[in-house]
Amino acid sequence: xxxxxxxxxxxxxxxxxxxxxxxxxxxxxxxxxxxxxxxxxxxxxxxxxxxxxxxxxxxxxxxxxxxxxxxxxxxxxxxxxxxxxxxxxxxxxxxxxxxxxxxxxxxxxxxxxxxxxxxxxxxxxxxxxxxxxxxxxxxxxxxxxxxxxxxxxxxxxxxxxxxxxxxxxxxxxxxxxxxxxxxxxxxxxxxxxxxxxxxxxxxxxxxxxxxxxxxxxxxxxxxxxxxxxxxxxxxxxxxxxxxxxxxxxxxxxxxxxxxxxxxxxxxxxxxxxxxxxxxxxxxxxx
Amino acid sequence: xxxxxxxxxxxxxxxxxxxxxxxxxxxxxxxxxxxxxxxxxxxxxxxxxxxxxxxxxxxxxxxxxxxxxxxxxxxxxxxxxxxxxxxxxxxxxxxxxxxxxxxxxxxxxxxxxxxxxxxxxxxxxxxxxxxxxxxxxxxxxxxxxxxxxxxxxxxxxxxxxxxxxxxxxxxxxxxxxxxxxxxxxxxxxxxxxxxxxxxxxxxxxxxxxxxxxxxxxxxxxxxxxxxxxxxxxxxxxxxxxxxxxxxxxxxxxxxxxxxxxxxxxxxxxxxxxxxxxxxx
Numbered sequence: 001x002x003x004x005x006x007x008x009x010x011x012x013x014x015x016x017x018x019x020x021x022x023x024x025x026x027x028x029x030x031x032x033x034x035x036x037x038x039x040x041x042x043x044x045x046x047x048x049x050x051x052x053x054x055x056x057x058x059x060x061x062x063x064x065x066x067x068x069x070x071x072x073x074x075x076x077x078x079x080x081x082x083x084x085x086x087x088x089x090x091x092x093x094x095x096x097x098x099x100x101x102x103x104x105x106x107x108x109x110x111x112x113x114x115x116x117x118x119x120x121x122x123x124x125x126x127x128x129x130x131x132x133x134x135x136x137x138x139x140x141x142x143x144x145x146x147x148x149x150x151x152x153x154x155x156x157x158x159x160x161x162x163x164x165x166x167x168x169x170x171x172x173x174x175x176x177x178x179x180x181x182x183x184x185x186x187x188x189x190x191x192x193x194x195x196x197x198x199x200x201x202x203x204x205x206x207x208x209x210x211x212x213x214x215x216x217x218x219x220x221x222x223x224x225x226x227x228x229x230x231x232x233x234x235x236x237x238x239x240x241x242x243x244x245x246x247x248x249x250x251x252x253x254x255x256x257x258x259x260x261x262x263x264x265x266x267x268x269x270x271x272x273x274x275x276x277x278x279x280x281x282x283x284x285x286x
Numbered sequence: 287x288x289x290x291x292x293x294x295x296x297x298x299x300x301x302x303x304x305x306x307x308x309x310x311x312x313x314x315x316x317x318x319x320x321x322x323x324x325x326x327x328x329x330x331x332x333x334x335x336x337x338x339x340x341x342x343x344x345x346x347x348x349x350x351x352x353x354x355x356x357x358x359x360x361x362x363x364x365x366x367x368x369x370x371x372x373x374x375x376x377x378x379x380x381x382x383x384x385x386x387x388x389x390x391x392x393x394x395x396x397x398x399x400x401x402x403x404x405x406x407x408x409x410x411x412x413x414x415x416x417x418x419x420x421x422x423x424x425x426x427x428x429x430x431x432x433x434x435x436x437x438x439x440x441x442x443x444x445x446x447x448x449x450x451x452x453x454x455x456x457x458x459x460x461x462x463x464x465x466x467x468x469x470x471x472x473x474x475x476x477x478x479x480x481x482x483x484x485x486x487x488x489x490x491x492x493x494x495x496x497x498x499x500x501x502x503x504x505x506x507x508x509x510x511x512x513x514x515x516x517x518x519x520x521x522x523x524x525x526x527x528x529x530x531x532x533x534x535x536x537x538x539x540x541x542x543x544x545x546x547x548x549x550x551x552x553x554x555x556x557x558x559x560x561x562x563x564x565x566x
Contacts, residue, residue, distance in 0.1 A: 057458050077464045089455035093477045102473070106463045 002069070003158050003190035004031040004054055009063030010215075011049055022215035023049045027063070029209065029218065033157065036184060036191045038201035038208045040246065046216020047194045048162050054192060055083055055160050068157055079107060081158040082151030086166045088143035090135035090150075096122065097131035100150045107154060121149040124183055141172035148180065152187065159184070159191045165200065177204055181229050198250070202242045203229060210249040220249035301335050308332050333527040338534065341527040353528065357514065357535040364498050364510040365539055367426055371433025372494035372543065376487060378434065379441025386442075387449040387475065388467065397446075404439050408432065408497070412504040429507050433497035437490040444486025448479025484551045491543040499536060511535045 009027040014020050024046040031037050039047040052058045053065050056072040067075035075081065082103070090099045100118040109117070122128050125145040135143055144164055151159055165173045181204060184191055195201050201208045202224055210220040224242045226233045233239055311327030325331060342354040350356075382400065386393035415435075416428050452474050460470040502512030511532060518529040 052458075055458075055462055057461055076462060079462075079464060081462070083459065083462045085455045085458075087453070087455050089453070089459055091456070091474070091477065093480070103463050106460075106465050106469060106473070 001033040002030055003033045003035070003067070004029070004192065005064075005066040006030070006050075006054070007064050009050075009053060009060050009065060011046070011053060011058070012061045015061065024053070025215040025217055027216075027218060029221075031190060031192065031207075033190050034188055035206045036181075036193065036204055038193045038195055038205040039211060040195055040198065040201045040208055041211030041216075041250065042213055043196065044216075045211040045213040047211050049216065050211075051160055051162050051192060051194050055081060079103065079154050080156060081160050082154060082156040083160040084144075084147045084151045084162070084164045086163040088135070088140070088147040090143055090146055092135050094134075095131065096127065096133050096135065096138070096146050099135065099146055100153050103150060103154050117153055118149075121153050122146075124152070124186075125149045125179065141168050141176060144168060144176065145179070148176075148183070152183065152189070155187070157190060159189045161191065162194045163196070164193075166195070173200070178230070180204070198243055198246050199234075202226075202239060202246060203234060208242070208246050210246060212250075212252065219252070222246055222249060304332065304335060308334070330523070330526050333530060337527040338530045341525075342531050342534075353531050357511070357531050360509065360511045360514045360532075361535040361539050364495075364502065364512065364536075365542060367429045367502075367510065368433055368494045368498040368539065368543060369546075370427075371430040371498060372437050372491055374430065375434035375437025375439075375490055375494060376441050379438040379486075379490070380445055382438070382442040383445035383449055384471070386446050393446070400439065400442055403435070408436070408500055409504050411435070412501060416505045425505070425507055426509075428505050429498055429501035429510070432501035432505075433494040436493040436497035440486045440489035440493060441483070444482045444489070445479055448482030448486075449475045451482060452478045480554055484547065484555070487547045487550070488544060491547050492540060495536070495540045495543055511539060 006027050006029045009024060010022070011024040012020060012022050027050065029050075039050060041047050049058070053060050054067060054072060056065070056067075056076040060072075065072040068078075068080045070078070070080070090096075091102065094102070097115075097118050100121050101114040104114040104117055119128065119131070122131055125148055127142060127145055127149070130138065130142065135146065138146065144167075147164065151161075165176055168176065177200060180191075183189075191204075193201070193204060195204075203226070205224055208222045208224060209218055210222065211217065212219045222242065222245050224238075226236065226238055226242075308327050311324060313326060313328040315322045315326040315331075316324035329337075342357070343352055345351060346353050346356050382396065386396060412428075412432055415431050418428065449471075456474055456478070457470065460474050465473065498510070499512035499515070501507070502510040503516055507513065514532040515529065515536065518525075518532045522529050
């Protein structure tokens with residue numbers, strides 16, 4: 001079962017006009033169900049555009065985008081995914097509870113069902129006590145958690161996230177990363193996660209998709225195997241090896257200073273199979 | 287309680303300014319190079335506040351009803367017209383704003399005329415509309431139409447701004463929920479426009495009062511506060527306090543309309559009141 005499948009996808013903004021921009025070209029990507037995939041790349045590489053194509057917020061210029069085995073437009077109408085943006089984008093006139101209920105409301109769920117589901121979701125993100133608060137009363141991290149709860153409210157098989165932790169401080173960010181992983185594991189949701197943080201991509205993902213700009217394309221996909229993702233995983237050799245692999249892919253061909261060496265000899269000395277693993281699956285940039 | 291106190295304090299300051307100027311100002315007004323820069327402070331131009339209040343208690347004409355009853359009756363009459371004009375203007379403004387938000391081409395085509403409509407002098411327009419009075423609709427309706435004509439403008443412009451206020455993230459979120467234009471309007475754009483709507487309604491309320499008063503004067507409609515101001519101002523030389531009683535009535539009318547808008551706002555803007563941020 002594939003969660004997302006893109007074949008030969010390209011996206012051109014303002015085609016035929018002087019300000020024509022080729023945002024994406026020749027994108028092929030398949031995401032199996034239950035996988036956590038990060039899209040990473042410099043700004044302007046089209047990673048957000050790619051996410052928006054999957055969400056059918058903007059149409060592809062060529063190629064096919066399928067979500068849960070259906071065309072992206074159909075999948076959107078069936079609410080096959082939940083989405084969260086960098087700004088929490090909560091409706092300030094609704095309480096936290098009613099914000100989480102919004103997608104259910106639009107689906108025509110009964111009042112009792114909405115309430116039960118919203119309560120469940122708020123408990124999941126640890127905000128059960130704040131159901132009656134208004135968004136303006138919450139800190140940025142809490143608002144983002146409400147946004148995640150809202151995205152998950154309809155139990156979508158796919159979660160799309162566009163730099164959801166980008167505006168948060170490092171501490172809140174790390175905590176929310178762990179929470180997000182726990183939630184995804186618990187609900188079995190597949191996730192596409194756009195970020196520009198290498199460490200965030202590596203820590204969260206089963207697979208990191210590296211993109212490069214002008215035109216936006218996939219230059220490498222790097223598999224990450226960290227086992228259990230906890231604080232220990234953030235210190236593990238495999239973690240640093242994957243970070244190096246992603247960094248190398250982002251820089252493109254050419255000499256890259258070996259960061260792993262700087263992090264400590266132990267990390268290099270450990271002949272981890274993963275050190276070669278990610279590198280072999282990485283397709284080098286042309 | 288605090289708001290009541292500050293309102294009373296404002297009134298006291300106003301009265302103090304009025305009486306203070308009367309006490310120190312030149313009764314003939316201050317004239318500089320042949321131009322009067324400060325008004326006359328004599329009893330004919332600026333009667334004492336207590337004279338106005340006591341005039342309210344005395345009869346309008348010898349043996350007639352006391353002035354306060356006449357002024358109140360006229361104010362209520364005009365309030366009725368104002369309310370009808372305000373409501374009609376608000377609804378029209380709202381519909382125009384929604385149409386302009388929905389269709390870009392309507393916005394481009396209509397907005398210049400919406401603005402143009404307000405630059406046409408009201409006195410030129412009034413006789414035109416008055417032509418229908420008595421045949422197409424009753425006389426007072428003409429005044430209500432003029433009030434609506436002034437009231438729709440701030441609502442249309444403010445509401446359009448409000449409907450366009452949601453950020454892309456909100457609009458895309460609604461799209462991701464497969465919500466169409468109507469449901470996006472109801473769940474996102476309308477609630478988001480409320481902070482823009484209420485200031486616009488306040489302006490519209492004031493405009494409706496002005497429209498009703500000026501409309502009454504220029505169409506010669508009897509029974510309202512506008513007519514009363516004209517009638518009493520004819521007696522200004524012999525009974526200067528009288529015209530101010532009519533003005534008090536007009537001011538009261540404006541306050542009542544503003545209060546009505548505030549009452550409308552109260553239940554809809556609840557989320558704006560409690561804003562102590564929880565940090566965790």
